[in-house]
Amino acid sequence: MLKFILVAALVGAAFSNPESKIDRALLSSLETKQVANVMVSFVGGNVKVVSGIENMKFASRTQRITTLKADLESQAEVSQENVRNYLTAHKSHFKTFWISNQIYITGATRQLVEAIVSFPEVAEIHEERIIELDSPVAPKSSRTPGILAEWGIEKIQAEEAWEISNGTGIVVSNIDTGVRYTHEAVRDNYRADYGWYDPYAETATPNDGNGHGTHTMGTIAGSMGIGVAPGSTWVACKGCSTSSCTESALIGCGEWVTCPTLPDGTEPDCSKAPHLSSNSWGGGRGDLWYEPVTEAWIAAGIVPLFSIGNSGSGCGTSNSPGDQRRVIGVGSTNVDDEISYYSSVGPAADGRIKPGSLITYPLADFPKRFSYVIHLLPNESMNLFSEISAPGEDVRSSVPDSDTSYG
Template sequence: MFRQLVIAALVGVALSAPSNKVDQSLAKALKTQGSANVVVIFKQDTSDVINAIHSGRFASRGQKITSLKAGLEQLASTSQKNVVSLLNSKDAKFTSFWINNQVFVKDASAQLVQSIAALSEVAEVRQEQTLYIDEPIPASSQINAEWGIEKIEADAAWTLPGGNNGQGIVVATIDTGVRATHESLRNNFRSAKGWRDPYDNSASPTDGNGHGTHTMGTIAGGGGIGVAPGAQWISCRGCGSNACTEEALVECGQFVTCPTDSDGSNADCDQAPNLVSNSWGGGQGATFYNAVINAWRAANIVPIFAQGNAGPSCATANSPGDSSSVIGVGATTAADGIASFSSLGPAVGGGVKPTSLPWTKPLLLSRDPSLSYDQVKNLLQNNADRDLQTADTCGGIPSDTFPNNVYGSGRINARKALAAAISGF
C-alpha cells in the first residue's frame, strides 16, 4: 500500500512539474486558472515546404497554391498525428491548421498540457494571444475623406494611357468584417469564396464594429472613397468588436491563402486574392504570424499591414507590421505631416519602418498580376513623393533621408508607380 502511494505521489509530481517546453506565462496561467487556450508548436516548421514551392515551376498560380496547400497539409498530417490522437482520446476541443503547422486547444488543463509537451515532436506549448485592431482616428477637421485619393494621385492613375482602377484584381482584408450592403462596397464583393467568419460562422459579410468596412472602403470603395474601386473584394472576420483571437487570425490567414465557402468547406486555391490588408497587431518583434506571412509570399499574395496607431514616439512600430517580410504602412495628414498617431520606427532589431505611406498596390497588380512582392515594393518605394514636412528623426536617420523611420520611403504616388510599371520600370 505504501509503495502504491509513493508511486501515485511521484506521478502527481511529474504531471504538475513544468516542462521546459511549456511557456512560463502559460505555466503561471495554468497554476492560477486551472486551464487555458493553448497553441501547440511542432519542431518541424513549414520552411521546407515553402522553399520547395519557391523553387518549383507551375503551370498556373492556382496550381502553385494548390501544391503549397497539399504540401502543408501533408506536413501537418504527419507531425500532428500523435497530438491529434491524444486530443481525440481526451475529447478535447481543438483546431488543426496546415497554414502554420500548429494546433489550437480550448480550455486545456495542466495535465493535458503536460501530456502534449511530453511528445517528442512538440517544440513548445504556449498560451493563445489576443491582438487588437487599430481604431480609426476621428478627423480633426472637415476635410473630405476623398483628399487622400488626390494626394496620392490615384485618380490620375486611373486615367493614364494603359492605366486602371483595379480591374481584374481581388483584394482581401482580415479585420472586423465588412458590411456588404454599404453603398460604396455592395457592387464589387466577390460572393464566390468571398467570406469567412471564424467567430459566428455567418453566411454573408457583416461588421459589428465598422472598422473593417472603413478599411475596405479605403481600398476598394466606389464613389471616390477608394484607391481601387474597380477591384473585387473578399474578407475574413479575424477580429470581433475590438479584439482578435490568435486562432481566428490564423484561420483567416489560411482562408486568404486558399478561399473556401462561408462555412469553411470546398477550398479552391484558384480563388486566392492578389493582396491582403491587415489593420490589427500588437507588441513588437513578434514572430507568431511569420508562417502565415511566408505562405502568403509563396502564394504570390502581397501582405500589407498597418504600422500601428501607437505614435508619435519613435520605436513604436507594431507587429506584424514591423516584420521585414511585409509592407508596413503609416499615415500622413492632408498637410503632408506625419499623423500624430502613426507608429514610427525603427523596428525591433533596427529595421526601417514604415515601408511607405498610404497605399495603392491593386493598381500595380491590375496592370501586371505576375508582379512579385519585391517588384511591387520597389515600384512603390522608387516612385514615392518625398516633399514631406517634419523635422523628426528616429533611429538616427534624418527625415529628409529616405528611407527613414518616420515616412519610410515617402508618400506613395499611384500615378508615378503605375506609369513606371506601364513603361516596364
C-alpha cells in the same frame, strides 16, 4: 519521400526539459484560471515547405497555391499525428492549422499541457494571443460627405493611376471586423463566390458589428470617391469579432486567404485566392508569431500589407506583424504630408527601416495590368519596394450605420 523525411526529423528530435517548451505566461495563467486556450507549435514549422515552393516554377498561380496547400497539409498531418490522436482519445476540443503547422486547443488543463509537451515533435505551447485593432483616432476637422474624391485619393494621385488601372482584375482582401457588404460604396464589387469567411460563427454573408472593417474596405476598394482601387473585386475574412481578434481566428483567416472556402469552411478552391491582404491589427515589437502565415502568402503570390500601428510618435514604435521582414508595413500621414502624430515609426526591433519592405514575386503569378503600376525588375520577377506612409488621418470612408453612411 516528404513524409519519410518529416518522420525521420521527428524521430530525431531531442529535448532535455519538456516544461521549458511551455510559455511561462501560460503556466502562470493555468495557476490562476486552471484552464486556458492554447496554441501548440511543432518542430520545423512550415519553413521547408514554403521555401521549397518559392524556388519552384508552376504553370499557373492556381497550381502554385494548390501545391503549397497540399504540401503544408501533408507536413501537418505527419507532424501533428501523435498529438491529434492523444487529444482525440482524451476528448479534447481542438482545431488543426496547416498553414502554420499548429493545433489550437480550447479549455486545456495543466495536466493536458504537460502531456502534450512530452511529445518530441512539439516545439512550444503558449496561451492564445488576443490581438487588438488599431483604434480609430478622432479627426481634427470634419468635411461634408460627397462624391468627390477624398483628400487621400487626390494626394496619392490615384485618379491619374486609374488611367492605367483602377484595380480591374485584382482581388483584394482584408482581415478585419467584417464588412457591411450592402453599403453603396462596396456592394457592386463584392465577390459573393468564395468571398466571405467568419471563423467565429461561420455566418453565411458578410457582416460588421464594429465598423472598422467596413471603413478599411471602403478605403481599399470603395466607390463614391473614397477608395483607392474602386475597380478591384473584394473579399473579406472576419478575424476580429469586436475591437480585438483571437490568434486562432487570425490564423484561420490566414488559411482562408491562401485558399478560400465556402462560408461554412468547406470545399476549398485555391483559384479564388486574392492577390493581396490588407490588415490593420497588431501589437508588440519583433514578434514573429504571424510570420508562418505571411511567408506562406508570399510563396502563394499574395502580397501582405499591415498597418505599422498607432503607437507613435516616438522612435522604435513599429508594431508586429507590420515590422516583419517581408511584409509591407504602412504608416499614416496627414493632409500636410506630415507623419501623423500617433503613427508608429521605426526602426524595427532588429534595426531595419520600418515602415517599408522589399518583396520579390514571380511575375507570372500576377495579372498583367497589375504589373503596370509596380516597379519591375528586368527579369521574371516583380519587386515591391516601399518605404510607405500614406494618408491615414481624418479619412472619410464607409461606415456600417446604414447603406449610405460615411464617417
